[in-house]
Amino acid sequence: MTIADGPALPKLIGERVKRREDPRLIQGQATYVDDIKLPGMLHLAFKRSDIAHGVIRSIDTSAAAAMEGVELVITGAELAEHLGPMPIGTPFPAPDHYSVATDKVRYVGEPVAVVVAEDRYLARDAADAIEVEYDELPAVVDPEAAMEAGSATLHEGFERNIAVESYWGGTGVNPETAQPEDDSAVDAAFAEADVVVSQRMLNQRLAPNAMEPRGVVAHYEPGREYLTVWSATQNPHILRTLVAALMGLGEHQVRAVAPEVGGGFGCKINIYGEEYVAAALSRLVKAPVKWIEDRTEAFLTTTHGRDLLGYIDLAAKNDGTITGLKARIIADIGAYEVLLTAMIPTLTGLMMNGVYRLPVVRHELTEVFTNKTPTDAYRGAGRPEGLYFLERAVDMVARELGMDPAEIRRKNFVPPDEFPFATQGGLVYDSGNYEPCLDKALEVADWQGLLAERDAARAEGRIVGVGLSFYVEVCGLGPSAVVPTGGWEHSGVTVERGGKVTATTGASPHGQGNETTFAQMLADHFSIPLEDITILHGDTSVVKQGIGTFGSRSQAVGGAALISAAGKAGDKMKQFAAALMTDQEVSPEDLVFEDGRIQVEGAPEVSKTFAEVADYAYVPVPLPPGMEPGVSEEAFFEPENNTYPFGCHISMVEVDRDTGETKLLKLIAVDDCGNVINPLIVDGQVHGGLAQGIGQAMFEEVVYDEDGQPVTASFMDYVMPRAADLPVFELDRTVTPTPINPLGAKGVGEAGTIGSTPCVVNAAVDALAPFGVTHIEMPLRPERMWRLINEGGQS
Amino acid sequence: MEIKGEHEFSGPKELLYELLLDPDVLAGALPGVERFEEIAPDTYESTMRVGIASVRGTYTGRVEVLEQAPPDSYRLKIDGSGKPGGVRADASVELTENGPGTTMHYRADVKARGTIARLGGRLLGGVARLLIGQFFKSIEQQVDDRAA
Numbered sequence: 016m017t018i019a020d021g022p023a024l025p026k027l028i029g030e031r032v033k034r035r036e037d038p039r040l041i042q043g044q045a046t047y048v049d050d051i052k053l054p055g056m057l058h059l060a061f062k063r064s065d066i067a068h069g070v071i072r073s074i075d076t077s078a079a080a081a082m083e084g085v086e087l088v089i090t091g092a093e094l095a096e097h098l099g100p101m102p103i104g105t106p107f108p109a110p111d112h113y114s115v116a117t118d119k120v121r122y123v124g125e126p127v128a129v130v131v132a133e134d135r136y137l138a139r140d141a142a143d144a145i146e147v148e149y150d151e152l153p154a155v156v157d158p159e160a161a162m163e164a165g166s167a168t169l170h171e172g173f174e175r176n177i178a179v180e181s182y183w184g185g186t187g188v189n190p191e192t193a194q195p196e197d198d199s200a201v202d203a204a205f206a207e208a209d210v211v212v213s214q215r216m217l218n219q220r221l222a223p224n225a226m227e228p229r230g231v232v233a234h235y236e237p238g239r240e241y242l243t244v245w246s247a248t249q250n251p252h253i254l255r256t257l258v259a260a261l262m263g264l265g266e267h268q269v270r271a272v273a274p275e276v277g278g279g280f281g282c283k284i285n286i287y288g289e290e291y292v293a294a295a296l297s298r299l300v301k302a303p304v305k306w307i308e309d310r311t312e313a314f315l316t317t318t319h320g321r322d323l324l325g326y327i328d329l330a331a332k333n334d335g336t337i338t339g340l341k342a343r344i345i346a347d348i349g350a351y352e353v354l355l356t357a358m359i360p361t362l363t364g365l366m367m368n369g370v371y372r373l374p375v376v377r378h379e380l381t382e383v384f385t386n387k388t389p390t391d392a393y394r395g396a397g398r399p400e401g402l403y404f405l406e407r408a409v410d411m412v413a414r415e416l417g418m419d420p421a422e423i424r425r426k427n428f429v430p431p432d433e434f435p436f437a438t439q440g441g442l443v444y445d446s447g448n449y450e451p452c453l454d455k456a457l458e459v460a461d462w463q464g465l466l467a468e469r470d471a472a473r474a475e476g477r478i479v480g481v482g483l484s485f486y487v488e489v490c491g492l493g494p495s496a497v498v499p500t501g502g503w504e505h506s507g508v509t510v511e512r513g514g515k516v517t518a519t520t521g522a523s524p525h526g527q528g529n530e531t532t533f534a535q536m537l538a539d540h541f542s543i544p545l546e547d548i549t550i551l552h553g554d555t556s557v558v559k560q561g562i563g564t565f566g567s568r569s570q571a572v573g574g575a576a577l578i579s580a581a582g583k584a585g586d587k588m589k590q591f592a593a594a595l596m597t598d599q600e601v602s603p604e605d606l607v608f609e610d611g612r613i614q615v616e617g618a619p620e621v622s623k624t625f626a627e628v629a630d631y632a633y634v635p636v637p638l639p640p641g642m643e644p645g646v647s648e649e650a651f652f653e654p655e656n657n658t659y660p661f662g663c664h665i666s667m668v669e670v671d672r673d674t675g676e677t678k679l680l681k682l683i684a685v686d687d688c689g690n691v692i693n694p695l696i697v698d699g700q701v702h703g704g705l706a707q708g709i710g711q712a713m714f715e716e717v718v719y720d721e722d723g724q725p726v727t728a729s730f731m732d733y734v735m736p737r738a739a740d741l742p743v744f745e746l747d748r749t750v751t752p753t754p755i756n757p758l759g760a761k762g763v764g765e766a767g768t769i770g771s772t773p774c775v776v777n778a779a780v781d782a783l784a785p786f787g788v789t790h791i792e793m794p795l796r797p798e799r800m801w802r803l804i805n806e807g808g809q810s
Numbered sequence: 811m812e813i814k815g816e817h818e819f820s821g822p823k824e825l826l827y828e829l830l831l832d833p834d835v836l837a838g839a840l841p842g843v844e845r846f847e848e849i850a851p852d853t854y855e856s857t858m859r860v861g862i863a864s865v866r867g868t869y870t871g872r873v874e875v876l877e878q879a880p881p882d883s884y885r886l887k888i889d890g891s892g893k894p895g896g897v898r899a900d901a902s903v904e905l906t907e908n909g910p911g912t913t914m915h916y917r918a919d920v921k922a923r924g925t926i927a928r929l930g931g932r933l934l935g936g937v938a939r940l941l942i943g944q945f946f947k948s949i950e951q952q953v954d955d956r957a958a
Contacts (some may be wrong), residue, residue, distance in 0.1 A: 065895055065924035123923070143893050311928075724927035732928070 024542055024610050027535040031695035032545070036530045045275040048230035048247050049307045056232070057086055059293060059306040060138035062128040062145040063315065064120035067156075067386035067723025068167065069149035071118055074128055079141040084133040086300055088141065091115035091127055097295045101288060101353070102257055104499040107179050109352040110170035114288030114295075120149065121169050121350035122386050123725055124315025129292055131300055135307070154723030158324065158347040158383040169350060169384040176384040178348060179357050183364070183440065184341075184377035201377040204339030208330035212411040214790050218400040220322035220347065220717040221710075222733055223393045227277025228308035229317055233293035237301055240264075245272045246290055249279040250563025251523055253500050255555045257286045258294050273553035276525030280707070281392030282318050283525070284565050285354040314728035319717055320393020322347040323360060323400040329408040335416055335423040339375045342367055342404060346382040349389040355396075356389055357382055358499075362397025362489070368438035369405045370449050370487045370661060371427040376439045386723040392565060394707055395768040398488045406484040406773035410780070411789065420483045420777065421457055425450060435656075444487065444659040445753050448687075452749045453485060456663035456685040459747050465667055465681075473785065478670040478804065479680075480782025483663065484774035490688075490762025491571030491658040491755065503653040504568065505560035506576035508537070508584040510646040512633050514611075514626030516541060516548045518580070521561015522573025523553045526703075527764065528696040529569055533577050535692055536758075540581045541588075542608035543625055559649065567762030570692060571658050575756040579650035587646045589613060592628045594639040596621065658753040658761035662686035664770035668778040675801025677713060677779060683745040684770060689752045689761035697763050698746055704767020705744055710736040711768070712775035713795045734794070813938050814917040817946050821953040823905040823912040827881035829952050830903070839948035841941050844868075852876070858890070862937050865926055867892040881905060886918075895924020916942075 039045045062074075076088040091113055100111040115126045128145050132138035153167040160166055161176040168176055184198050205211055225247075232245040242264060248254050248271070255271040262269075276283065289306050297304045308317070328341040346360035364378040413423040428449040429436050436444040456462075465481050472479040493502020507519040516537055520529055534548040551557050564573070589603040592613040599621055607616045614622030635644045667681040684701055691697050714734035718727045727733040752759030772793070779795050780788060787807040791799065819826055829835045833854060837846035842859040849855045852875040859868050871890025878884045888899040901918035926934060 065927075123927075311925075720927065722921055722923075722927075724923055726928055728928040 024538070024544060027538050027545060028692050030535070030693065032531055032535055032693055034528045034531045034696065035534065036528065040275065047227055047275045047277060048232060048245050051232045051245050051274065051305070053232065053234060053303040056303040056305055057131050057133060057300060058135045058138045059289070059296065059304055060130045060132070060135070060142040061126040061289070062130070062142040062147065064116065064123060064125045064127055066120065066149055066151055067123050067154040068152040068169070069120055070152065071116065071120065071127060072148040072150050075146040076128060078146070079130055079144040082137065082141050082144065084137045085130060085141045086133070087131040087296070088145065089129050089296070091117040094129065094292065094295065097299065098261055098291055101286070101291065102260060103352050103356070104354045105352070105356070105358045106499070107352065107357040109178070109357070110173060112351040112353070114291045122388050123723060124312065124388060125350070126288060129296065131296055131304060154386045154721070156385055156387070156719055156721060156723050158345050158385055161383050161385055162381065169386065173384060177381055178352060178384055179380065179382040181361065181380045182378065184375070198377055201339055201341060201375045204375045205328065205330045205341070208338055209333040210412060210415050211328060211330045212408055212415060213328045214408060214411060216325045216327060216404055216407060216790065217792055218321050218323045218325065218403050219711070219793055220390070221320045221393055221715050222314055222717050223280045223282035223317060223320055224313070224735060225278035225280055225282060228310060228313045229283065229287065229289065230307040231290045231293045232303060232305045233297040234303035235294065235298040237298070241268050241270070242294055242298070243270045243272065244290065244294055245274055247276050247283055248273045248286070249276070249283045249523060249525055249565055251553055251555050252521055252561040253563055254286050254290065258291060261291050262294055262298070270554070270556045272555070273523050273525070276553070279525045279564070280394040281320065281396050281565060284563070285318055285391050310730070311728055314733065315388060315725060318353060318391035319349065319388050320390060320396070321400055321711070322390055323363060325404040327404045327408045329412055331412045331416070333416065335413070335418050335426045337371055337373060337409070337412070337427045340367065340373055341377045343379040344381070346380065347385050347387065347390070348382045349385060349387040351389045353389045353391050356391050359390065359392055359397045360400070363401035365440040365442055366398045366401040366487070366489060367405050368440060368442070369402065370424070370429060370447070370485050372429055373439055378440070387719055394704065395488070395765040396566070398765065399708065399711070399769045399772055402484070402486045402488070402769050403773045406486065407776060407790070410482070410777045414784065414789070421453060421462060424485045425453060442489070443656060445656055445755050446751050447487065447659060447661055448749070448751045449485065449661060452661060452685055452687050453663050455747055455749055456665055456683060459685060459745055460665040460681070460683040462665065465665070469667065472669070478672055478782050479667065480778045480780065480784070481665070481667045482774050482776070482778025482781055483665050484770050484777060485661070485663045486770040487659050487661040488765060488769050489657045490567035490660055490765070491654055492566030492568050493572060493654045494656065495653060498562070501562055502572070503651045504562055504572040504576040505558070505649065505651050506573065506580040507559060507647065507649040508577070508580040510584055510588060510629045510632065512630055514543065514547065514624065514629040516543065517551060518548065518577060519551045519558040520573050520577060521558050522564045522569040523561065524564055524569065527564060527569045528693065528699070529573065532570065532692045532696060533574065536574065536577060537581055540578070540585060540608070541625060542610055560651070567764040569764070570758060570760040571753070571756055571762045572652055572654055574692070574758050574760060575654070576650050576652035578757055579652055580648050583648035583650060584646050587648065588625070588628055588632070590639065590642060591632045591635070591646070592623050595623050595628060595631055652756070654755050656755050658689065658755050660686065660688040660761040660763065660766060662766055662770050664774035666771070666774045666778045668775065668782055670779070670782050670800050670804065672804060675797035675799070675804060677795045677797070677800055679709060679713065679740065679742055679775060681742055681745070682709070682771065682774070684767065685747045685749065686763060686766045686770070687749045687751050688763035688766065690750060690759035691748065692758070692760065700763045701746055701767045702744060704765060705771045706736050706741060706767070708768040708771030709741060709775055712772045712793055713740070716794050811920050811922070811934065812917065813920055813935065815942070816913055816915045818908060819912045819914060819950060819953055820910070821912060821957060822910070823907055824881045825953065825956060826905055826912050826914070829949060831875060831878070831884065835949070835952055839945055839952065841944040852878070860941070862940065863933060864929065865894045865933070865937055867894050895922060895926035897922050897926060
């Protein structure tokens with residue numbers, strides 16, 4: 016039976032198609048970086064600082080170098096002759112940051128020397144045999160103390176440890192004085208307000224904890240002068256660009272491969288020292304080299320997320336109308352600026368407009384160096400922090416006014432007829448329709464029923480609370496004007512002989528399910544079965560160009576590029592089909608793809624099979640005038656703006672009076688990410704995001720002691736959410752398509768981490784409100800909750 | 811972190827003071843000691859093997875005895891390191907008469923680095939108590955031997 020004789024093909028867009036990539040991933044058949052083994056491959060191990068701050072006095076590598084099977088031991092200072100400081104991707108001033116420390120260490124885990132040896136264990140033993148002496152310096156741990164005169168400083172030229180200072184609000188900043196020119200409107204709004212809430216809140220430091228740690232294999236081929244780098248990265252094309260630059264190579268001499276990648280969550284955007292070092296040392300020792308991060312190294316050296324301290328003031332009228340926002344934010348960025356470090360906290364202020372009409376704002380941001388692991392993107396990257404601050408503050412105003420948390424939000428929503436909507440920070444929300452989303456969430460949750468249930472539980476002496484949050488976020492990063500790497504995406508679509516299709520995408524997936532969703536889109540576009548389509552990604556020698564996967568851009572930017580390339584390939588297929596049917600006087604414009612055939616619209620008898628046309632394209636006898644053989648097309652898609660998905664989350668928690676333990680009883684998430692290609696995958700993205708957002712609210716926290724020693728560097732000490740901690744999520748959606756891309760899809764990868772965190776904390780504060788509690792710092796540790804129940808106040 | 815406590819010994823404090831600062835006694839009493847040498851007056855270098863959980867390993871360190879006020883008190887500065895990380899401690903020891911016996915009060919401010927630091931109070935306190943307990947038991951034995 017050929018396709019042409021088969022049954023009508025169902026449309027797949029919008030269907031809950033199971034992920035095609037899962038069978039190999041869950042059966043151990045996938046290839047991750049650590050599965051790559053090359054002949055003659057050597058192994059790297061890093062000697063890392065065990066102090067937070069100090070000058071390297073001496074490094075004795077003699078014992079390590081003398082070990083049998085050790086190829087090379089090299090210190091940071093020696094390596095600096097081969098590798099310059101690492102590039103960053105933001106326009107902010109940044110101190111030099113070498114892959115391996117050259118003279119001073121600034122956080123526990125910072126590498127000081129590297130061993131190349133015959134096997135991983137030997138390399139590690141040799142690294143342990145390296146003796147390093149330091150002149151210890153006082154550790155800078157508290158970001159507010161770090162800014163005080165007299166604090167120890169990490170970097171020369173960065174007085175008071177300040178990396179970035181920015182201000183906006185009022186009517187702008189005087190470029191001469193860097194002072195606000197006139198923001199009297201902000202002060203006036205606060206002076207005239209009926210109610211003002213002021214709260215210091217910490218959005219605590221988190222460890223991303225991808226299931227697969229980082230890893231790299233580098234193979235420099237002398238003679239060919241060609242470098243191949245396999246890495247657990249979210250963006251192999253950016254890796255290629257940066258590694259080539261630091262190695263003094265052209266991009267034509269570097270192939271970067273992201274094989275199967277076991278989760279990224281933003282922490283695998285950055286190109287790390289270990290990646291540059293592997294490339295440089297492969298060239299130096301003339302052999303392939305491998306480094307695989309262990310879990311302790313992941314806690315110590317993979318970028319952390321969040322760690323923003325906010326001083327938030329929100330002003331409102333008695334009727335709940337929000338009249339002004341002041342936010343002073345201090346970002347503890349750790350010891351260095353890596354790829355996007357300094358940019359992430361700037362998103363926080365920009366997104367603090369939320370879903371509200373906000374007449375006046377004042378934003379102050381200070382990014383501060385401390386002796387901790389550098390921060391960078393972590394799922395949500397700046398938005399969870401901003402929306403947490405805002406949604407906590409809105410809740411506090413509602414509580415102060417005795418208003419329903421849903422109704423204060425409804426009152427301040429940007430109405431649907433004001434989109435596109437320009438915020439105070441200069442963003443333009445592409446589209447939005449908030450009220451139906453709120454109503455749906457209230458309906459799914461049975462909000463009034465929940466409140467009654469809470470009150471009944473309280474009457475029984477139980478400690479129960481309900482919470483609500485409403486977020487807007489920014490997805491589909493680009494455009495190029497705001498993304499330093501370029502904000503487009505690239506795709507290629509090739510119709511193979513036999514009518515099968517191979518497509519490539521630069522949006523390099525590591526859990527997003529592009530192999531499924533992109534195939535669904537092509538299956539519908541060409542009206543061919545899903546099995547006839549292969550989606551390739553993650554290899555710069557296969558995927559000609561690309562940016563990568565971050566900022567929920569796979570569909571909104573990558574999917575748009577795919578559809579554009581598919582359109583071009585489809586046009587060519589129609590031209591070949593028309594040429595095959597010249598005797599029937601068919602024009603390409605009359606043709607459509609239908610159930611494995613290319614046919615005149617409404618006349619299935621005038622048709623050729625997709626396979627016939629593909630075969631003809633590769634043996635085009637006769638070649639239609641003006642045409643080239645074959646069907647292999649590509650496209651770049653440059654979005655003109657970001658997309659702004661939104662959603663409403665509702666939760667219910669119960670706190671154990673005796674132990675202080677918080678149990679999440681319910682979580683309802685109604686998200687609007689525009690058009691949905693695969694609801695099952697969208698649900699999966701929301702589930703994962705919720706788990707991480709709830710993890711921040713309830714469990715997770717990176718803790719350093721006063722000497723800058725991390726005390727949460729294992730899964731024994733850093734509490735990850737477990738399945739048993741989470742309720743069965745109740746999910747629903749509204750659909751407000753974006754006009755920014757032809758798919759109408761906005762992005763959903765980070766939604767769960769943005770809405771759920773303030774939602775759960777709002778519920779916890781509601782639970783403890785009868786004890787006089789107005790704010791609770793995250794995570795909702797049992798000890799903290801117990802103290803509040805017994806002592807009241809704030810934490 | 812702070813480690814503090816007290817321990818009752820049966821002997822007089824003059825005897826205890828002498829035992830606690832006798833390199834030969836210490837070499838025998840400290841758990842897992844492989845080497846204990848006086849490298850300068852009141853300064854000792856030692857190699858110790860610890861066999862407990864994830865702080866297992868060989869540690870080399872230096873101990874300085876300061877502010878000696880026999881038979882009442884002294885201070886120790888300890889700096890040791892091994893594969894699982896390092897420890898720096900500033901300890902003060904005070905002996906008080908308690909009938910025929912002696913009560914030893916000790917208090918140490920411990921700064922750890924590496925794996926040891928990351929284990930924090932979760933394990934370090936327990937390990938310290940275990941090692942200190944072994945040490946006291948051994949000193950007690952010596953007190954009894956002298957008395958006999």
